[in-house]
Amino acid sequence: MISVVDVRLDAPVKRLEAERAWVQERLAACLALVAGPVARVTVEIIDDHRMAALHERFSKVSGTTDVLTFPASGPGEPVEVDIAICVDEAARQSRARAHELRHELLLYALHGVLHCTGFDDRTAEDHARMHAEEDRILQAIGLGTVYAREEQP
Secondary structure, three states, X not given: OOOEEEEEEOHHHHHHHHHHHHHHHHHHHHHOOOOOOEEEEEEEXXXXXXXXXXXXXXXXXXXXXXXXXXXXXXXXXXXXXXXXXXXXXXXXXXXHHOOOHHHHHHHHHHHHHHHOOOOOOOOHHHHXXXXXXXXXXXXXXXXXXXXXXXXXX
């Protein structure tokens, strides 16, 4: 199955064109390694202000968050998903983990896709399984681990 990947920049973050293109290309490579068919992934990179509004509207939680996932397909169908990624949170986390912003953005996009393919991160066991899958895929495309990097010696 050929996946359609579209990464967009919200107006306040238009300066990130190089990161947008890089994430779009690498996310397409990641999708080939995801279990189950993925038909479409649309990612919008937004700022804290817009993410906080979406977080409140759809999750009833105040404040910003890293990623929100909006599945557009049903169970048993090829994945179609819209993903909102907060560039401000990604910048904070990439500084804390000492890696590039684009790596954090890709991690968030992949995380959103994995949520639609049966992964979750609500319990400690699910969290470990999901992040191990992220690591497996990111290593397979030559990036190495991103999330777990701070846990490595």
